[in-house]
Amino acid sequence: MLKQVPKCKAQLDFSRKMNLFWRATIASARTKIILYTRFLSLTGLGLSFLPPLLNLGTAWVLYNIVYHQSTSTNFVSATNSSDYFSFVVVGSAFFVYVVATMFTLGRTMFWDRASGTLEAVMLTPASTLAYMTGSMISAFGTATLNLVIMVVLGTLLGFHLGSLNLSLFAVGLVFMIISLFGLGLIVNAVTLYFRDRTNTANTLTTLILVFSGIVAPLPLLPSWAQVIGSTIPFTYALNLLRQSLIATTSTASYTDAVLLIITSLAYLATGYLLLYATVKAIRRRALYALF
Amino acid sequence: MSFFRVLRAEFLKYFVQQFVTFRTAFWFLILPFANGLLFYSMYLPFSNRLVPLNALGFNVAVDIVGFTLIGQLLYTFFVGMSVAGVQFDNERSQGTFEAMLLTPASRMAIMLGVLFAAAAQYLWLIIGAVITFLIFFRLPIILNDPSALVLSVFLTYTALVSLGICLEAVFIHTRRGVMLGTMLQEPIAFVSGTILPSSAFPPLFLQLTYLIPLTLGLISVRLILLAGATLGDVLLPVFGLLAMTLVLPLLGKWLISHAEASAKVQGTVGLF
Numbered sequence: 001m002l003k004q005v006p007k008c009k010a011q012l013d014f015s016r017k018m019n020l021f022w023r024a025t026i027a028s029a030r031t032k033i034i035l036y037t038r039f040l041s042l043t044g045l046g047l048s049f050l051p052p053l054l055n056l057g058t059a060w061v062l063y064n065i066v067y068h069q070s071t072s073t074n075f076v077s078a079t080n081s082s083d084y085f086s087f088v089v090v091g092s093a094f095f096v097y098v099v100a101t102m103f104t105l106g107r108t109m110f111w112d113r114a115s116g117t118l119e120a121v122m123l124t125p126a127s128t129l130a131y132m133t134g135s136m137i138s139a140f141g142t143a144t145l146n147l148v149i150m151v152v153l154g155t156l157l158g159f160h161l162g163s164l165n166l167s168l169f170a171v172g173l174v175f176m177i178i179s180l181f182g183l184g185l186i187v188n189a190v191t192l193y194f195r196d197r198t199n200t201a202n203t204l205t206t207l208i209l210v211f212s213g214i215v216a217p218l219p220l221l222p223s224w225a226q227v228i229g230s231t232i233p234f235t236y237a238l239n240l241l242r243q244s245l246i247a248t249t250s251t252a253s254y255t256d257a258v259l260l261i262i263t264s265l266a267y268l269a270t271g272y273l274l275l276y277a278t279v280k281a282i283r284r285r286a287l288y289a290l291f
Numbered sequence: 292m293s294f295f296r297v298l299r300a301e302f303l304k305y306f307v308q309q310f311v312t313f314r315t316a317f318w319f320l321i322l323p324f325a326n327g328l329l330f331y332s333m334y335l336p337f338s339n340r341l342v343p344l345n346a347l348g349f350n351v352a353v354d355i356v357g358f359t360l361i362g363q364l365l366y367t368f369f370v371g372m373s374v375a376g377v378q379f380d381n382e383r384s385q386g387t388f389e390a391m392l393l394t395p396a397s398r399m400a401i402m403l404g405v406l407f408a409a410a411a412q413y414l415w416l417i418i419g420a421v422i423t424f425l426i427f428f429r430l431p432i433i434l435n436d437p438s439a440l441v442l443s444v445f446l447t448y449t450a451l452v453s454l455g456i457c458l459e460a461v462f463i464h465t466r467r468g469v470m471l472g473t474m475l476q477e478p479i480a481f482v483s484g485t486i487l488p489s490s491a492f493p494p495l496f497l498q499l500t501y502l503i504p505l506t507l508g509l510i511s512v513r514l515i516l517l518a519g520a521t522l523g524d525v526l527l528p529v530f531g532l533l534a535m536t537l538v539l540p541l542l543g544k545w546l547i548s549h550a551e552a553s554a555k556v557q558g559t560v561g562l563f
Contacts, residue, residue, distance in 0.1 A: 084336050199314060
């Protein structure tokens with residue numbers, strides 16, 4: 001009598017599936033954190049700080065020395081605050097997550113292929129999404145350390161908190177993470193499929209730095225730049241985070257919140273679809289291995 | 292082996308390999324344009340939309356667009372020179388670096404060939420970013436002495452090429468050349484006056500920044516183009532640039548021979 005071969009996928013109930021998903025997520029995050037600490041390069045760490053430090057230094061000199069804290073009325077009405085330095089501190093501090101998205105999360109599978117482990121990972125029954133979620137947790141965890149350093153440095157130079165709005169801050173932070181995760185999945189698909197080590201990451205990081213209002217509010221930029229900025233969820237996330245941290249009045253911007261939620265979910269859906277399409281395509285075209 | 296034949300061969304090799312690549316487009320078109328826009332936008336939140344330019348007896352306020360565009364034009368050339376030595380990393384990973392150093396070709400010709408190829412990539416910026424800036428922004432120019440402009444720009448570029456020769460020695464000496472070359476960019480952008488008016492710095496610190504060729508180039512070109520200065524007004528930075536153009540290649544030659552000898556002794560020429 002033939003034994004019936006159990007079909008694991010069919011027999012797994014939802015809770016077991018979720019259990020497997022989280023186990024794969026945690027395992028992936030642990031692996032990435034171990035790799036990060038084991039091969040920690042101080043020069044690499046320093047390099048990741050230089051662009052935000054340049055923004056911080058430039059903003060401090062312009063605000064305090066060149067223009068003696070005299071911001072325009074357009075700036076005050078756009079940001080609900082006259083403190084330009086604090087405005088840049090918040091932008092530069094949260095920008096570390098964009099760098100982590102592009103250079104760590106966005107190149108997860110690229111580096112796994114380079115180190116020869118991608119094929120083995122893909123042979124396991126672990127969810128690809130769980131694997132990438134773990135990579136995101138690791139990348140954003142280490143980026144949070146950078147954020148803390150930036151905020152401490154900013155505080156030493158004159159960063160001031162305004163009226164804190166915790167619920168707005170939570171919405172901004174959660175959807176910033178969701179949108180960046182979606183963007184990371186998109187970048188991961190591009191870098192993996194096109195074997196592109198730096199160009200995509202460099203280009204998108206630069207575009208987000210310029211067009212998402214990190215150093216100047218979007219309404220002050222030329223109209224064509226505002227159009228580009230409005231397609232980036234990070235722009236809305238930064239607006240909410242600034243509203244919740246440095247605004248002098250605690251008025252919530254519902255338009256920003258709604259646009260952030262819509263664009264974040266759109267990025268996440270695109271990233272999810274691209275992840276599976278890429279995994280399928282590279283399996284068919286035998287691009288898992290490094291040759 | 293003729294000096295110029297080696298120079299030409301190196302130039303052609305890297306030109307063919309690098310000129311039409313996305314990497315070149317990023318470093319010489321996307322990044323300068325984006326940086327220009329980024330630093331331009333940092334001036335927008337202030338009530339005064341003019342940048343104070345105080346140097347060599349001039350005390351004028353200039354437009355942000357001109358200030359930023361000139362800054363990016365010269366700074367991008369510096370960036371190109373500072374990372375030109377990455378070609379040696381490529382040679383190393385292709386396994387041809389050792390063979391190249393075994394030939395009797397002039398090291399200076401090799402270095403110059405690489406730097407000229409990097410300089411040719413600058414065409415991306417001239418054609419792309421400058422035209423884009425001219426289309427999107429109004430650029431106010433007060434040019435009274437075109438010969439002073441030509442001389443200043445020429446000497447700035449030659450001084451930066453000379454500095455590039457010195458930096459290339461780092462790429463031969465260590466495999467962390469790319470990292471070190473890249474790490475130079477933001478600090479130099481900050482202290483050289485690319486983004487900020489140099490009058491914002493303390494006097495003693497300001498004196499030190501004059502050791503950077505980019506600082507002298509920025510002062511003279513900005514004064515000539517934005518404040519109507521003549522050659523007589525900018526003689527000091529022009530002579531500084533000339534001195535750097537003459538002295539830095541000698542230093543570079545010594546550094547390169549030292550780096551090559553050191554790399555051969557330490558066995559870091561090959562890829563392993």
